[in-house]
Amino acid sequence: MLEVEGLTKQFSSGIMKKRNVSAVDCVSFHIKKGKTLGLVGESGCGKTTIGRLILRLVEPTSGKVVFDGIDLLSLKRSELRKIRPRMQMIFQDPDSSLNPRLKIGTSIAEPLRLHGTVPKDERAQKIMELVETVGLNPEHVNRYPYQLSGGQNQRVVLARILALNPDLIIADEPTSSLDVSVQAQILNLMRDLQKKFNHTYLFISHDLEVVKIMSDQIAVMYLGKLVEVGETTDVYNNAKHPYTQALLSSRRILLKGETPGPADIPTGCRFHPRCPQKQDKCAIEEPEPVEVEKGHYVACHLV
Numbered sequence: 001m002l003e004v005e006g007l008t009k010q011f012s013s014g015i016m017k018k019r020n021v022s023a024v025d026c027v028s029f030h031i032k033k034g035k036t037l038g039l040v041g042e043s044g045c046g047k048t049t050i051g052r053l054i055l056r057l058v059e060p061t062s063g064k065v066v067f068d069g070i071d072l073l074s075l076k077r078s079e080l081r082k083i084r085p086r087m088q089m090i091f092q093d094p095d096s097s098l099n100p101r102l103k104i105g106t107s108i109a110e111p112l113r114l115h116g117t118v119p120k121d122e123r124a125q126k127i128m129e130l131v132e133t134v135g136l137n138p139e140h141v142n143r144y145p146y147q148l149s150g151g152q153n154q155r156v157v158l159a160r161i162l163a164l165n166p167d168l169i170i171a172d173e174p175t176s177s178l179d180v181s182v183q184a185q186i187l188n189l190m191r192d193l194q195k196k197f198n199h200t201y202l203f204i205s206h207d208l209e210v211v212k213i214m215s216d217q218i219a220v221m222y223l224g225k226l227v228e229v230g231e232t233t234d235v236y237n238n239a240k241h242p243y244t245q246a247l248l249s250s251r252r253i254l255l256k257g258e259t260p261g262p263a264d265i266p267t268g269c270r271f272h273p274r275c276p277q278k279q280d281k282c283a284i285e286e287p288e289p290v291e292v293e294k295g296h297y298v299a300c301h302l303v
């Protein structure tokens with residue numbers, strides 16, 4: 001359904017002296033239709049950038065993105081616009097995704113109007129159907145976003161997305177601005193919707209518990225690179241990369257030092273300055289991903 005191969009993005013930064021910042025470096029993964037890949041990693045490691053690159057909200061420096069057999073990076077803007085409705089992104093903060101001046105009903109009607117998928121005389125009924133699907137009440141359609149809770153607004157965002165009949169949904173920390181109890185409700189809703197509509201999810205989060213519940217596969221990212229990818233159970237039960245092990249350890253294996261920025265990526269394995277198991281080789285040579293069991297890839301000299 002979604003194939004990402006060698007996806008790379010270098011931002012140029014610096015005003016006086018231009019230098020390249022490698023935010024995403026040769027990232028590859030596949031997601032099957034109806035499945036979820038959870039993308040985890042610390043703040044600034046490049047998760048959101050991957051989401052934006054897939055949708056070409058940011059142009060990749062190199063790499064390949066194939067969506068349902070379509071090579072997205074070779075499409076002209078006009079062609080891309082045509083398939084855009086099929087790929088949608090949800091962001092962390094529902095308030096910033098909704099127009100505060102539009103009533104909820106109008107907000108949900110907007111994608112229906114813009115894409116003309118539903119005839120005008122059926123729109124009101126479609127809106128009510130969507131409202132029900134995401135667990136809102138009919139009276140909510142006449143309210144404004146500020147009159148709803150964060151969780152309710154995230155439901156509105158989901159209704160707007162469902163109006164477009166998407167195949168792929170990139171959810172970028174969709175619940176991290178919500179209270180824990182509300183978080184669980186939205187995650188449940190997203191799983192129900194996935195079952196009902198066979199959505200494919202790229203689920204981005206720094207919360208490993210959330211990712212574990214949501215994902216069939218997990219990709220662990222460190223400073224722009226994937227260090228480990230595999231089936232959720234394999235990665236959780238048999239984590240191979242010292243970084244994954246540190247993230248998963250219940251008493252948190254303490255990692256030395258700060259995460260370096262993407263502007264000064266360490267030589268060799270980029271994790272080596274913080275790695276509790278590093279060897280001489282790790283500072284010199286960059287490890288390539290190795291398949292340690294079926295579909296379970298690890299980029300580490302120790303495996």
Ligand SMILES: Nc1ncnc2c1ncn2[C@@H]1O[C@H](COP(=O)(O)OP(=O)(O)OP(=O)(O)O)[C@@H](O)[C@H]1O
Nearest residue numbers: 011013023042043044045046047048049050206262
């Ligand atoms: N438009 C841009 N221009 C320059 N640098 C950028 C741009 N967008 C992102 N970056 C840099 O790329 C790196 C990755 O950013 P990104 O937002 O993808 O991280 P993230 O993993 O989503 O972090 P968080 O968990 O905090 O959301 C960061 O160092 C960021 O500063």
Ligand SMILES: [Mg+2]
Nearest residue numbers: 047048049172
């Ligand atoms: Mg982000």
